[in-house]
Amino acid sequence: SQELEQSPQSLIVQEGKNLTINCTSSKTLYGLYWYKQKYGEGLIFLMMLQKGGEEKSHEKITAKLDEKKQQSSLHITASQPSHAGIYLCGAEPIKAAGNKLTFGGGTRVLVKP
Amino acid sequence: EAQVTQNPRYLITVTGKKLTVTCSQNMNHEYMSWYRQDPGLGLRQIYYSMNVEVTDKGDVPEGYKVSRKEKRNFPLILESPSPNQTSLYFCASSSQGGLGNQPQHFGDGTRLSIL
Numbered sequence: 001s002q003e004l005e006q007s008p009q010s011l012i013v014q015e016g017k018n019l020t021i022n023c024t025s026s027k028t029l030y031g032l033y034w035y036k037q038k039y040g041e042g043l044i045f046l047m048m049l050q051k052g053g054e055e056k057s058h059e060k061i062t063a064k065l066d067e068k069k070q071q072s073s074l075h076i077t078a079s080q081p082s083h084a085g086i087y088l089c090g091a092e093p094i095k096a097a098g099n100k101l102t103f104g105g106g107t108r109v110l111v112k113p
Numbered sequence: 114e115a116q117v118t119q120n121p122r123y124l125i126t127v128t129g130k131k132l133t134v135t136c137s138q139n140m141n142h143e144y145m146s147w148y149r150q151d152p153g154l155g156l157r158q159i160y161y162s163m164n165v166e167v168t169d170k171g172d173v174p175e176g177y178k179v180s181r182k183e184k185r186n187f188p189l190i191l192e193s194p195s196p197n198q199t200s201l202y203f204c205a206s207s208s209q210g211g212l213g214n215q216p217q218h219f220g221d222g223t224r225l226s227i228l
Contacts, residue, residue, distance in 0.1 A: 045216045101217060
């Protein structure tokens with residue numbers, strides 16, 4: 001089955017500093033999604049990556065998918081308190097898999113003012 | 114406003130008492146899914162539905178039932194809840210069954226406690 005490893009599991013960053021979260025798969029990914037979750041609340045969709053080498057940005061968040069489509073990174077520039085939360089990567093292992101998303105364990109981000 | 118709505122948001126109940134968590138989406142999405150989220154285990158898929166009257170098991174379907182009689186609704190049924198079903202549950206929907214084209218939109222979650 002699809003395994004997604006996220007690292008680090010948690011991190012504390014000073015406000016204004018950059019941070020990077022990684023998501024690694026044991027298999028080639030068909031689609032890779034990044035979500036943000038505030039504790040105990042729903043998941044907010046951030047970005048979707050499909051093509052090898054693809055990179056997308058929204059405000060201060062940039063996500064990349066490597067050429068082999070087995071690793072993705074999420075980078076936040078000049079972090080703010082609003083960036084605090086749990087970041088989850090989700091992936092579809094193969095096409096037409098019934099949209100069976102597998103999720104990584106999450107990365108808990110705390111931004112210190 | 115496009116959204117996925119779950120009810121109830123919180124529920125404390127006792128072992129064996131049947132319960133239903135409702136999920137409704139107003140985006141005319143074909144695909145709907147249920148997940149549970151547990152500490153250390155992350156999000157795991159329970160059941161999903163590609164369209165009306167089409168449902169299939171996810172990774173952890175034991176102890177759950179679903180139905181998809183209408184496009185907008187996808188209730189999760191626990192016929193005889195047990196304490197190991199205490200968890201945070203999420204409903205999600207997307208168009209075209211996903212397939213990497215459209216992201217899943219999630220509800221705000223239902224926190225179930227089974228005593």
